[in-house]
Amino acid sequence: xPLSEVLSGKTGIITGIDSGKGIYRRLASMGVxxxxxxxxxxxxxxxxxxxxxxxxxxxxxxxxAAKIQMEIN
Numbered sequence: 001x002p003l004s005e006v007l008s009g010k011t012g013i014i015t016g017i018d019s020g021k022g023i024y025r026r027l028a029s030m031g032v033x034x035x036x037x038x039x040x041x042x043x044x045x046x047x048x049x050x051x052x053x054x055x056x057x058x059x060x061x062x063x064x065a066a067k068i069q070m071e072i073n
Contacts, residue, residue, distance in 0.1 A: 003040075003049060004065040006072065011039045016069040023064060030058055032068070 006012065014036050017024050027033065031053045041057065042050040048059040060068070 001070060001072065002066050003038075003051075003060070003068040003070055004043070004062055006040050006043060006049075006070065008040055008043045010072050011037060012070040012072040013037050014068060015071050018067045018069065019064075023067065027060075027064070027068070031056055032058075032060070037073075038070070 003014075014032065014034050016034060017027060017032075019027075024033075032038065032051075036053055039052045040049065041052055048061050049065040050057065050059050052058075
């Protein structure tokens with residue numbers, strides 16, 4: 001399921017990132033990569049997705065969030 005569709009309050013594991021190397025590297029530098037568990041803090045339709053990964057909170061744009069695949073726990 002794309003990260004952009006996961007409801008607020010859910011936790012899951014990143015299973016894939018459908019992007020080029022540039023976006024993949026940028027996400028990895030933020031601690032967002034395959035196998036990482038993340039929590040969705042806020043996911044509204046018109047704003048970036050707010051997540052927590054490895055104790056860090058960050059906002060991910062909706063376009064980028066649509067490229068991140070995850071499995072919900």
